[in-house]
């Protein structure tokens with residue numbers, strides 16, 4: 001079982017897309033093991049996007065993720081990292097296939113609706129920015145059915 005860190009970006013929260021997006025993860029068979037709505041702090045955003053520091057889109061990206069509440073979550077399932085990134089689609093919503101979250105709801109690269117870690121190692125580092133270990137919950141969704 002893999003764990004994937006995801007957050008729903010502020011524009012998607014403002015556009016009332018939370019339910020729609022969470023519903024897709026649930027229907028796919030991913031288990032939500034942690035979830036909360038937060039106003040990200042500057043420190044958290046800088047930790048999260050450390051790899052992009054110095055790039056031209058860095059500062060506007062930080063300003064954007066701090067522009068309103070986001071939903072942070074940890075999803076668990078077989079091959080969760082790859083599965084979630086397929087569901088999100090290409091970073092550029094123009095290239096993301098229709099049927100993917102960015103393909104269906106996104107228009108611009110910066111405001112591309114959702115974030116997901118690109119490896120299990122990164123996922124663990126990234127969820128630790130937002131959650132304590134004991135906030136990750138253990139329960140069954142009848143995994144044998146997926």
Ligand SMILES: Nc1ncnc2c1ncn2[C@@H]1O[C@H](COP(=O)(O)OP(=O)(O)OP(=O)(O)O)[C@@H](O)[C@H]1O
Pocket residue numbers: 057061090091109110111112114115116117118
């Ligand atoms: N050229 C760009 N112009 C504006 N924003 C960008 C650009 N490249 C990346 N971003 C923003 O930075 C985020 C992180 O970029 P990254 O290359 O890690 O994309 P990703 O791995 O597809 O998406 P994410 O990490 O958000 O799941 C992107 O989701 C996007 O919002």
Ligand SMILES: [Mg+2]
Pocket residue numbers: 116117118
């Ligand atoms: Mg990334």
